[in-house]
Amino acid sequence: MNKSFLKFLTDFGPLVIFFYYYYNGGKDLKVAIPPFIIATIIALIIMWILEKKIPKVPLISCILITSFGSLTIYFNNPMFIFIKPTIINVLFGLALIFGKYFTKEPVLKRLMGKSISLTNEGWDLLNKRWIYFFFSLAILNEFIWRTQSEEFWVNFKVWGLLPITFIFTAFQIGLINKYKINE
DSSP states (O other): HHHHHHHEEEEHHHHHHHHHHHHHHSSHHHHHHHHHHHHHHHHHHHHHHHHOOOOOHHHHHHHHHHHHHHHHHHHTTHHHHHHHHHHHHHHHHHHHHHHHHSSSHHHHHHHTTTTTBBBBHHHHHHHHHHHHHHHHHHHHHHHHHSSHHHHHHHHHIIHHHHHHHHHHHHHHHHHHHHHHHHO
16 A cells, blocks of 8 residues: 555545544444544554654644544543544644744644745745634534534535635645745
8 A cells, every 4th residue: 555545544534534424423423533532543543653653733622632532431521522623723823923933933833844945924924824724623513512413513624624725725825826936
């Protein structure tokens, strides 16, 4: 099996497993969450085996999935799993805000600077856009789980957040091209 396919499986496999168990387990979060937690932990182990390191974002996500999933099951209250995307997006937004404060440069530049060469203005704009995006996703998640059914939220989580993120990312190509430093 090639490395990029395994990376794809570790990124999206746990989500597919969650979705499968949710719909084949009577649309019950208590049925879907334990396999989701296990699949997420296995994905981290596979990442470690492949890369000899665990990236921070999947690690934070695993900790939050395990924590909030366990709280959901223990207290028999889905609110905990519903707020997980909100918390993740707020944390990412805050990391981008405060990261620049502490490092004096946009966090995205530190993360992606070897892959993309942009002017400082380009990095600042890209960083700001992602800050707004993360906070917007947090607000959208709060709106969805508070106003819609559990099943709607599950579908939004699986089939809504990912396409929204891909579309947003695609819209950043113009900014990247405009501020790209040609070497």
